[in-house]
Amino acid sequence: MFPILFQVGPITIRSYGALVATAVLVAWLLARSESKRNKLSPALMDDFLSWGLLFGLAGARIDYVLFSDFASFLRDPFEIIAVWHGGLAIQGAILGGLVGALWFCRRRGLSFWKLADTLAPALIIGQAIGRIGCLLNGDAYGKPTDLPWAITFTDPDSLAPKGISLHPTQLYEFAWDLLVFALLRLLRRKPRAEGILFLWYAGLYSLGRFVIESFRGDQLTYRLGPYSLSTAMTLSALALVGVLLIGFLLRFRHVRNA
Known part of the structure; x- marks a missing residue:
């Protein structure tokens, strides 16, 4: 697609970085709007933004580095911090952001679940925009296919295999995130x-991600009996189990206190 948007002298503006920045901006604006519905101050979202970004970015990069091709990062350690080249795992970003939210809420004496509910719509719309960045960068590409809606990458800077018809998994997830x-x-x-509300977000996203992962062509997999699973599929399955357990506990507590 278009990994590089434009260049100004030695400065290269990559589509992935531009879309991630757009995703953060849109998510932040939506979170500020949602905060009013949940009786939280929009200024609180401003305070949380920097911490959420810090923890989320760290989690996203750690996840990608550990579970993609760790040996190549050991050979070139500078690439570990080169996030502008792509390589941010959204599941790691969510986990990192949740750790940051727990720390922030404990520090401010806030309800973690109220903040999580406020952030849920913002997170999923940010993820949708981020997947367009993956599409332009050739990241998170699909397996080869002859389906009529397959896409082919030709740009030499694209991360996807060139000249092969592939499942548009980035668009699959984009559509699911919008839904x-x-x-x-x-x-x-x-x-x-x-x-x-946050558990609905986490459960629905994990369900869609689990299914879409089966069409991905860029993931390392392992065998579990007759099944071939990726790390992201495993994390999605674990997240679904966790959502069901936590949802049951929250529901039980709500009924008991009613």
């Missing part, structure tokens, strides 16, 4: 126990 966003907008209209 999840729409569902969250509907679900939030009805008052619910704190944390339930």
